[in-house]
Amino acid sequence: xxxxxxxxxIVGAGTAGCVLANxxxxxxxxxxxxxxxxxxxxxxFIHVPAGFVRLLDHPTVTWRYRTEADAGTSGRAILFPRGxxxxxxxxxxxxxxxxxxxxxxxxxxxxxxxxxxxDNCLPFYSRSETWTEGSSPQRGTHGPxxxxxxxxxxxxxxxxxxxxxxxxxxxxxxxxxxxRGPSIWFYQQTxxxxxxxxAARGYLRPxxxxxxxxxxxxxxxxxxxxxxxxxxxxNGTTAANIPVQIRATREVILSAGVxxxxxxxxxxxxGDKAVLDNAGVKTRIALPGVGNNLQDHYVxxxxxxxxxxxxxxxxxxxxxxxxxxMRYVVSGTGVLTYSAALVGxxxxxxxxxxxxxxFVIAPGSxxxxxxxxxxxxxxxxCGVWQMRPESRGHVHITSSEITAAPTxxxxxLSSELDRNTMVEGLKIGRRIFAQPExxxxxxxxxxxxxxxxTDEALLQYVRDNGSTVYHAVGTCRMGEDEMSVVDSxxxxxxxxxxxxxxxxxxxxxxxxNTNATVLMLAERAADMIRxxxxxxxSSTYSKETV
Ligand SMILES: Cc1cc2nc3c(=O)[nH]c(=O)nc-3n(C[C@H](O)[C@H](O)[C@H](O)COP(=O)(O)OP(=O)(O)OC[C@H]3O[C@@H](n4cnc5c(N)ncnc54)[C@H](O)[C@@H]3O)c2cc1C
Numbered sequence: 001x002x003x004x005x006x007x008x009x010i011v012g013a014g015t016a017g018c019v020l021a022n023x024x025x026x027x028x029x030x031x032x033x034x035x036x037x038x039x040x041x042x043x044x045f046i047h048v049p050a051g052f053v054r055l056l057d058h059p060t061v062t063w064r065y066r067t068e069a070d071a072g073t074s075g076r077a078i079l080f081p082r083g084x085x086x087x088x089x090x091x092x093x094x095x096x097x098x099x100x101x102x103x104x105x106x107x108x109x110x111x112x113x114x115x116x117x118x119d120n121c122l123p124f125y126s127r128s129e130t131w132t133e134g135s136s137p138q139r140g141t142h143g144p145x146x147x148x149x150x151x152x153x154x155x156x157x158x159x160x161x162x163x164x165x166x167x168x169x170x171x172x173x174x175x176x177x178x179x180r181g182p183s184i185w186f187y188q189q190t191x192x193x194x195x196x197x198x199a200a201r202g203y204l205r206p207x208x209x210x211x212x213x214x215x216x217x218x219x220x221x222x223x224x225x226x227x228x229x230x231x232x233x234x235n236g237t238t239a240a241n242i243p244v245q246i247r248a249t250r251e252v253i254l255s256a257g258v259x260x261x262x263x264x265x266x267x268x269x270x271g272d273k274a275v276l277d278n279a280g281v282k283t284r285i286a287l288p289g290v291g292n293n294l295q296d297h298y299v300x301x302x303x304x305x306x307x308x309x310x311x312x313x314x315x316x317x318x319x320x321x322x323x324x325x326m327r328y329v330v331s332g333t334g335v336l337t338y339s340a341a342l343v344g345x346x347x348x349x350x351x352x353x354x355x356x357x358x359f360v361i362a363p364g365s366x367x368x369x370x371x372x373x374x375x376x377x378x379x380x381x382c383g384v385w386q387m388r389p390e391s392r393g394h395v396h397i398t399s400s401e402i403t404a405a406p407t408x409x410x411x412x413l414s415s416e417l418d419r420n421t422m423v424e425g426l427k428i429g430r431r432i433f434a435q436p437e438x439x440x441x442x443x444x445x446x447x448x449x450x451x452x453x454t455d456e457a458l459l460q461y462v463r464d465n466g467s468t469v470y471h472a473v474g475t476c477r478m479g480e481d482e483m484s485v486v487d488s489x490x491x492x493x494x495x496x497x498x499x500x501x502x503x504x505x506x507x508x509x510x511x512x513n514t515n516a517t518v519l520m521l522a523e524r525a526a527d528m529i530r531x532x533x534x535x536x537x538s539s540t541y542s543k544e545t546v
Contacts (some may be wrong), residue, residue, distance in 0.1 A: 160433075
């Protein structure tokens with residue numbers, strides 16, 4: 001067995017883990033070991049922005065999770081990607097940088113997460129980014145993550161923006177600082193020139209030069225080392241099946257993500273007793289909230305066949321693709337710099353008093369509206385997702401074996417409000433695409449198709465074809481009540497020496513895409529962890545093999 005010791009052991013080199021590894025090692029007297037189950041971020045499709053669609057079910061850079069088959073989604077088991085490797089999900093995500101609504105974070109404080117309101121958090125959003133378009137009081141200019149505008153969006157995107165304005169949405173130049181009413185805008189991307197600006201690239205790579213940071217890849221953590229209720233380290237196994245133990249003299253920090261973190265707690269006997277009994281794991285600390293409160297955004301797409309306007313479809317095949325590749329290499333522009341979508345919108349259905357649907361509009365379309373391989377004829381798509389779904393699910397282990405996949409049950413569409421909001425959102429999307437500014441390019445609606453002209457037919461389409469938009473959070477909820485898993489400083493209840501810093505601690509899902517908020521959480525956590533650190537800095541690092 002190999003064994004190591006450091007002040008802090010961070011499990012998971014995803015969005016949050018990379019931020020922490022960087023910020024904690026700014027103090028040269030503090031030794032950190034960052035452990036990651038996956039490998040280094042060498043795959044070229046990680047770095048080329050448009051490459052993300054080819055990685056969603058990749059055998060080495062994702063965990064290849066699937067949800068449970070659920071009657072609410074027509075009995076389908078839905079692909080549920082999570083990144084694996086340096087950068088975690090930030091290395092495979094759709095690059096869309098969208099901050100939450102202030103109200104989202106304010107609601108965390110009202111739900112019991114002390115001090116978690118938007119005003120307190122705003123400086124940490126800014127600290128994580130460099131907004132490449134200049135300064136604004138709300139935006140950061142010196143942070144590790146580069147945030148850029150989409151370069152030269154195709155004409156069809158401008159047509160959609162005009163059509164949306166005609167349909168009642170206001171054009172907003174910077175959706176990350178302007179007021180968030182019903183609006184239409186161009187997405188901003190976590191892109192640094194021609195390359196993805198992942199947490200690994202922005203935060204980890206510069207920190208890896210520091211002698212007080214050790215990054216261990218290919219090591220899957222299987223459990224926590226505990227003395228009573230104190231967590232003193234982690235156990236894991238390398239790809240070559242070598243057991244490894246790492247001791248933390250100060251804290252173990254779990255940043256293994258919305259699935260990985262509750263999974264590790266449960267594997268270690270921390271969780272709901274009934275769940276642990278079922279999996280054959282002895283309960284060490286009863287924490288009934290572990291793995292519950294799983295929330296996600298669920299998306300379906302309207303698809304349109306287009307004539308008279310260029311789209312990504314025809315540029316992503318054959319000779320045209322070769323030209324795009326050349327363009328990317330020479331000028332860093334073109335289809336290969338596109339993110340999951342180029343135009344976004346916030347719409348308000350008749351069921352809400354503030355925006356409740358986000359549109360993700362791309363100058364490209366997929367068969368059956370499901371993200372994957374682009375169709376070859378010109379097309380556009382408009383993804384529709386409810387911003388604050390009520391449906392809640394869970395993730396739990398079913399076995400004490402680390403190789404056994406957990407049960408992921410998001411319970412999409414289990415709330416009537418969620419079902420109705422999706423249907424209303426599709427109708428607003430159709431209204432936008434019926435405006436003359438964009439309708440003049442449209443040959444036909446390919447999915448769901450004009451025959452789907454009743455609420456029932458639209459809901460059936462939602463059930464049959466929807467999927468995750470990859471924003472799962474909340475499975476180790478922060479708060480001060482019995483069902484919360486961590487307190488307002490992200491310390492795991494009933495333990496000492498253990499913290500969770502990742503998307504799993506969000507008390508409720510943000511109205512928008514989640515990566516910006518995970519970056520913020522980790523930046524703020526770093527300050528919470530560091531402030532007592534200055535007083536107790538020690539050099540406890542040792543490396544030995546036994
Ligand atoms: C396909 C996809 C597209 C997305 N698109 C967007 C987008 O466009 N915009 C946006 O804002 N958000 C997007 N998101 C969401 C966003 O990327 C995530 O919310 C965010 O990255 C989560 O960060 P995290 O630190 O909580 O977890 P992750 O980044 O998932 O990191 C967890 C890390 O822990 C590691 N790990 C897990 N278990 C273990 C273990 N037992 N031992 C060792 N290591 C372990 C994992 O391999 C992983 O590297 C997307 C996500 C995905 C998956």
